[in-house]
Amino acid sequence: MSIPILLVFSLLFVASTASVQDFCVADLSKSDTPSGFPCKDAKKLSVDDFVYSGLGVAGNTTNLIKAAVTPAFTAQFPGVNGLGISMARLDLATGGVIPMHTHPGGSEVLVVIQGTICAGFISSANSVYFKTLYKGDIMVFPQGLLHFQINSGKGPALAFVSFSSPVPGLQITDFALFANDLPTELVVATTFLDAAVVKKLKGVLGGTN
Incomplete structure (x- = not known):
């Protein structure tokens, strides 16, 4: 028997004997890991572990x-x-807005339920894609790209979003630049903004230095 055939049979054997796990409800009492939280004891699960009303x-x-x-x-x-x-x-x-932000851990799909939302994203080639969305419209925001949502209507807006990760992560550009102790001179040097503007934004968003 040739080596490639032996390899195929070995892989098939491993696949057939591997344990298939239906789910892994997080045990939040334990530490998170790069692959997620450890699983809660299956014997202690109930249907409520698979339902969320928040x-x-x-x-x-x-x-x-x-x-x-x-x-x-x-x-x-x-x-x-x-x-x-x-x-x-x-x-x-x-007048509400979700400022420019990214989700480093997953892509996003947004569906408008109520109101009018102007939403868009910027590609890594700096191409801009934005559109005014109405009830029932859906828009996708690829993983890691800067994007935003603005209420462009005259009343409240509501949307539901889904992510391709249980922990998509979030970094809001404005807060990353102006809501911490990154020295003003470094922000000025890396953004080309005037120092007075940087200090004003730091004051508004709670940053120092």
Whole structure:
């Protein structure tokens, strides 16, 4: 028997004897790992581990960006652990905005439920794709790319988003630049903004230096 055939049979044997796991509800009492949380004891599971009701309540939009994101990620919904999916609710008051941000861990699909939302993303080639979305419209935001959502209507807007990861991650560009102790001179040097503007934005967003 040739070596390639032996290799095929070996792989088939490994595949046939490997344990197939239907799910891995996160045990949040243990530490997270690069591959997700350890599994909760299957004997202690119930249907409630696979149901989450947190997206039925509107988020609090009385804040600087007039917006609220209510997540159903692993930390809130342990049942999605290891499944490569999660969801969130997006509430935008009139004039609300989700500033430029990225999700390094997953792609996003948004569906508008109420109101009007202008949304878009910027590709790695700096091409811009944006459109005004209405009830029932869906838009995709590829993993890792800068994107935004703005309430462009005259009333509140509501959308639900899904992700290709149970922990998609989040980095908001404005907060990354102006809501920490990164020295003003470094922000000026890397953004070409005037120092006075940087200091003003730091003041608004809670940054120092």
